Amino acid sequence: MKYKNPVISGFHPDPSICSVGEDFYLVTSSFEYFPGVPIFHSKDLVNWKQIGHCLTRESQLGLHRAKSSMGIFAPTIRYNNGRFYMVTTNLTIGKNFIVYADHPEGPWSEPIWLDWPGIDPSLLFDDDGKVYLTGTQNIFNGEPMGIYQAEINVETGELRTERMLIWKGSGGAFPEGPHLYKINGLYYLMIAEGGTEYGHMVTMARSKHAFGPFECHPNNPILTHRSSASPIQATGHADLIQYIDGSWWTVFLGFRPAPVPFSGKHHHLGRETFLAPVDWNEEGWPVLSTQVELEMDSGTLKIEESENWRSIDNFNSETLDFSWNFLRNPAEGSWSLADRPGWLTLYGSAISLSDVDSPAFVGRRQQHFDCNVSTLLEFSPTHEGEEAGLTVFMNERFHYEIALGIREGVKKVYVRRRIGALWKVESEHEYGQEGIIFSVHADAKNYTFTFQQPGGESTVLGSGECFLLSTEVAGGFTGVYFGLYATGNGRNTSTPAYFDWFEYTI
Structure with a gap:
């Protein structure tokens, strides 16, 4: 065996x-x-x-x-x-x-x-x-x-x-x-x-x-x-x-x-x-x-039948599953499973994913080269710079995200890449709805970011190379996380970000 x-x-x-x-x-x-x-x-x-x-x-x-x-x-x-x-x-x-x-x-x-x-x-x-x-x-x-x-x-x-x-x-x-x-x-x-x-x-x-x-x-x-x-x-x-x-x-x-x-x-x-x-x-x-x-x-090991991969978290428990982590000690009041039962609520602060601090972030490890993750977000930003979404995160200087936020006074969905001192919004579209499904498809070479209105067609918005988030490029001793996050990019957000579920499939 x-x-x-x-x-x-x-x-x-x-x-x-x-x-x-x-x-x-x-x-x-x-x-x-x-x-x-x-x-x-x-x-x-x-x-x-x-x-x-x-x-x-x-x-x-x-x-x-x-x-x-x-x-x-x-x-x-x-x-x-x-x-x-x-x-x-x-x-x-x-x-x-x-x-x-x-x-x-x-x-x-x-x-x-x-x-x-x-x-x-x-x-x-x-x-x-x-x-x-x-x-x-x-x-x-x-x-x-x-x-x-x-x-x-x-x-x-x-x-x-x-x-x-x-x-x-x-x-x-x-x-x-x-x-x-x-x-x-x-x-x-x-x-x-x-x-x-x-x-x-x-x-x-x-x-x-x-x-x-x-x-x-x-x-x-x-x-x-x-x-x-x-x-x-x-x-x-x-x-x-x-x-x-x-x-x-x-x-x-x-x-x-x-x-x-x-x-x-x-x-x-x-x-x-x-x-x-x-x-x-x-x-x-x-x-x-x-x-x-x-x-x-396996030699003489008595191998037990493995459990099926758990693919979805509906946030229906009073506590987070053990697979989830915060980035450093979470700021008081930055998250809740009780404020809207059945949803993970994140309260974005001035702290962003690019800061050496504690953003409103709940993430879990990427454990497979080939996988798909997705989440349903409800978010109604009102001020410039407010955003919430799904990040592929190595550290504060190397990360990708697909987000819903206010840019140039307009509510948009966009993909951004941060690689060292360089960052770029790769693609953006106006989006007038409150609910949105974000997805990331990963293979050994690329991350592909898509969005869709619940019940609607999926739209590919951008991509990013995996090797740019590797240890050989980004440094350090950790690995990539898939994270749910919210930030006001310099100010507290005016409205919470609600995540209904998170799915990880292989």
Whole structure:
């Protein structure tokens, strides 16, 4: 039997995994998006369902004016003695912290702030009761590059030993993403090197003691796709897990450059979560496949039947579905599901999609190269610059949108493209109705924007290239979002924007 990679598609990088009995839980990075640190559940390591977020309150996750691709970096989730622990970095405020919960769905605790620099913190609960905190060098004070560690009291955040450099890595750039394990009496340290790009790789060392000295795996890197022609690139930042039958597996990040001939390498979906089997050789070292495929042999995994893709959200619940995010902490009063039941209401402010701030925006990740998204909007703008619509958003300097708004004193529907310092309204038409359906068709090469009056014919209004929203062009560590938004472009809007439904089909 085969399973398909990625096991969690779209912008879900830096996966970390733990198990409780026959249940597996996984978290990923979320950067400037709120709520933070999505958490997933699985029985088979292949089919994952999001069950919430670890960081759902502003007191846990402050993202005010967070720069794009700042915020939450590389969480680690662990389970010990009936409690879940998640440790991570909020780079916007330059602090590491731990939150904990009795149930993975939450609620999660207030942060336990750590006197610990660097990024990518991880925890090991040893069998003798000691807990080790492992992370990277202090990137702000010139500390030598490598992996650092100390013993910690996880209840208070207090360090119980001095911070020590335990391994400099195998020689690759940017040793990071460490995870320490105790397996068969030995301490195994798995890290990422090479930078989270095309040279990314997974390396490993081991020791008889938690603080070393560590010896390198004789076949480092144990996982990399550098210099390969694979459709999966930048494999790295891995975490190990043991399945219920004793077999070993690893989750890790990678990305899929868009399969467009002669376009060069560009990826816009973001770094995704992949799965691969792990064997152990006679010398007690883990051995991973050097090439991870889009389809892999499931081995002894008991693969469950996957759920059908949920295609439509009618906004009939009291809370947003877990797939939705805000851009940074949402401004108070900027959105509601109650003001007009059955509709998502957005109250546009002076903040626009091009500002490093918190616009009235509710978005979800693009998870497929080929897909269609659409929404029904009711909006009655009255002042110049007021608009609401559907955006394809990478960051504040790289985004496309199809919108309804006032331009030159006239209510119009239009497509606009923002690429760096350049922006252009590609096409516009007068539109006198209050209700309008916006749609975006995506393939690996282009986004195509259409509109229609409810019950009427669909009209193509414009298009935009996917590669211009790719990481190679736009920079950063995130992926493309499809977002619903409203803005007054310098002033509060005079009327709310009402979204009746949002549909995502593949």
